Amino acid sequence: MVDIATRVYNHKWKIDPIVRSLIDTDFYKLLMCQSVFRNRPDTVVRFSLINRTTKIRLAELIDEGELREQLDHVRGLSLARGESTWMRGNTFYGKRQMFRPDFMEFLENLRLPPYQLEKRDGQYELTFEGPWPEVMLWEIPALAILMELRSRAVLKELGRFELQVLYARAMTRLWEKIEALRELPDLRIADFGTRRRHSFLWQDWAVQAMIEGLGDRFTGTSNCLIAMRRDIEAIGTNAHELPMVYAALADSDAQLRQAPYEVLADWHEEHDGMLRMILPDTYGTAGFLEHAPDWLAGWTGIRIDSGDPAAGAETAIRWWQDRGEDPRRKLVIFSDGLDVEKIIELHHRFHGRVKVSFGWGTLLTNDFRGLVPGDGLAPFSLVCKAVSADGRPTVKLSDNPAKAMGPAAEVERYKRVFGVGAQAAQEVVV
Amino acid sequence: MVDIATRVYNHKWKIDPIVRSLIDTDFYKLLMCQSVFRNRPDTVVRFSLINRTTKIRLAELIDEGELREQLDHVRGLSLARGESTWMRGNTFYGKRQMFRPDFMEFLENLRLPPYQLEKRDGQYELTFEGPWPEVMLWEIPALAILMELRSRAVLKELGRFELQVLYARAMTRLWEKIEALRELPDLRIADFGTRRRHSFLWQDWAVQAMIEGLGDRFTGTSNCLIAMRRDIEAIGTNAHELPMVYAALADSDAQLRQAPYEVLADWHEEHDGMLRMILPDTYGTAGFLEHAPDWLAGWTGIRIDSGDPAAGAETAIRWWQDRGEDPRRKLVIFSDGLDVEKIIELHHRFHGRVKVSFGWGTLLTNDFRGLVPGDGLAPFSLVCKAVSADGRPTVKLSDNPAKAMGPAAEVERYKRVFGVGAQAAQEVVV
Secondary structure, three states, rough: OOHHHHHHHOOOOOOOOOOOOOOOHHHHHHHHHHHHHHHHOOOOOEEEEEOOOOOOHHHHHOOOHHHHHHHHHHOOOOOHHHHHHHHHHHHEOOOEEOOOOHHHHHHHHOOOOEEEEEEOEEEEEEEEEEHHHHHHHHHHHHHHHHHHHHHHHHOOOOOOHHHHHHEEEEEHHHHHHOOOOOOOOOEEEOOOOOOOOOOHHHHHHHHHHHHHHHHEEEEEEEEEHHHHHOOOOOOOOOHHHHHHHHHHHOOOHHHHHHHHHHHHHHHHHHHOOOHOOOOOOOOHHHHHHEEEEHHHHHOOOEEEEOHHHHHHHHHHHHHHOOOOOOOOOEEEEEOOOOOOHHHHHHHHHHEEEEEEEEEEHHHOOOOOOOHHHHHHHHHHHEEEEEEEEEEEEEOOOOOHHOOOOHHHHHHHHHHHHHHOOOOOOOOOOO | OOHHHHHHHHHHHHHOOOOOOOOOOOOOHHHHHHHHHOOOOOOEEEEEEEEOHHHHOOHOOOOOHHHHHHHHHHHHHOOHHHHHHHHOOOOEEOOOOOOOHHHHHHHHOOOOOOOEEEEEEEEEEOOOOOOOOHHHHHHHHHHHHHHHHHHHHHHHOOEEEEEEEHHHHHHHHHHHHHHOOOOOOOOOOOOOOOOOOOOOHHHHHHHHHHHHHHHHHHHEEEEHHHHHHOOEEEEEEEEOOOHHHHHHOOHHHHHHHHHHHHHHHHHHHHOHHHHHHHHHOOOHHHHHHHHOOHHHHHHOOOEEEOOOOHHHHHHHHHHHHHOOOOOOEEEEEEEEOOHHHHHHHHHHHHHHOOEEEEEEOOHHHOOOOOHHHOOOOOOOOOEEEEEEEEEEOEEOOOOOOOOOOHHHHHHHHHHHHHHOOOOOOOOOOO
């Protein structure tokens, strides 16, 4: 029976919006936003889209009008009543009222600030400038829109059955990954794949498949909207943008050296337990841990997001041991470019030595590699980063020189200040 | 938006019927039924279900109550007005009014006769007895019901995502077969998979996939309901049951020897063109062709349904040449246990030498091999055959001794009468 009302309703959409909610974003963006809203509300930042996979010429694939429509649609969004209720009333990591009333009021009144869009050399130059707590919330929707518009551009060419079989193949592939992960009884894994997902619906399917396939071993999703709708945990802590902006604001080398710890001191004041996770690689993990204050060793764990993950975890284990901490009580979250083989390998290597957890991103929510001719749906390395703060450029080094960003002279200065020596380059897949 | 009416409507079903229409059957059953209705309306036949794959204990898998409900549902069906309109008004093989008014009237008033059902040794003994034109229409629905109830019994154990991934895998597999067939620009292939399909919905999906994937190279389906709904050709001519019953009714060896030709003489009178297809293997292809009357060589083509298909086609080509016919103007339809590799091989071997066509059955509509643990959805060899006519047992030899059926003494007699010598056994997959 045709549901005429639904059909007519669907025809009323001028566009099929990719991002339909302000909380269709990563949980840690909201956590960090609250921290920034308290500690650095007036800092003016500039976020910029960077396509590291330059051979994918986004401006030729994606229609500018469609892109503007999608971005404009996000600017029209505001926090829905039920979303606010969920944020105010929910338990996150076992705590109620994670989000303070003043922050919730700010968020309820927020509309995302304007964007600047230009085409250059086959790519889009998409930038956002304004108060840090507002601009930072563009990152995830901007990435999700670009990723999904690219998917749609490729899918437009396919027939009805080709489409069905494409998704059948992608589902089969993902389910086989889940079946492989089922072999690990003590696994803990979460979805971190919002930013580079194939599409919203696909991420939602992937999360549901993880729920059915892994049960309790699936610990939640970074996506707040999906966490709310599927009634599962929202997962996340903090990201590189905090030390990057704090560092850019430093007035001297001495201040710069302290900036990453200042971030964590602010964080320490606000959060405890599962939210006290160290992200040590912004300016090199080894130096960061070596010069870290003692109180940081008391934190819950560490997130390994660049460089050789096993080496990073071993470094952390040695550091905890040196500081008199028992690594078996510490959490290590791996979150960089994971796929099943790597997850299984890392799990076997570290399970029992530390508490192991995985934040599985792009190859959970966008593994369409090899599924269309020309590999037009393969995920690629798109990021949206803070590139300046109060007019000063930001720098990221990470544990992989292929992921470094910032002006060359500043990169050299940061390397000197943070004592970063030779680094082994790792291929950036996604 | 929930379509409440549809949901309530679906809940009203006492059962989810497997066969919802009298024309959810093979086209050739209706063609043969018309022929039988004219030539042998009073013959009393007995059809019986035979599960050649005895290790699959159907009576343990399938609930007897559910089976009875499904069979009873079929007994309640009558030809719908639109179905009658389609049969009366449609063009089959380019001809209008293929079905005569008196036959249509018979069919419009038909309800299928009673069935007898017993359990024995883990199997169902399901038999149908009565006037041939009525009983013969049980064959396809009975098989489809048993096949789908078995599928449902296995599927009952699966979770929601396991189910979705199961179908994702089956769709991917079928689509890859279709992609392989796309490489053959001159292919002609039809769906012959009603009787041993995984389910009605799956056959319908397979047909639609063939339509999109193969375009004109997909010539149609044997299933009348799907042909009607998808607006494609209904395909089929005649089957072994005609010579088997005619032969059983023969009063002497001499009459027996003539019986298969008598069938075709009756057929010749009624049909021309694409419907004049010889099915030569009921009592051995070689002997059948050797003793065939000259007018038979003028028929359109031949269907190869047992034995080594290449050998069968070569025999037919030699026969046409011996009778002064040009094989390149003749049609050879392969229809026995086909899958893609065999189709491609036969196509390459015979394309250009004859007109080649394929009737693709079980491995089109039920290739779920290896998709659940224990291979519980693999197709198996279930048939429903005329076992007696006016109280006399029927016999089938075919070109594969593994497919022979009938009382041993009668099989020997038929072998003698038809001069069938040594035969090479072929594994019966489906």
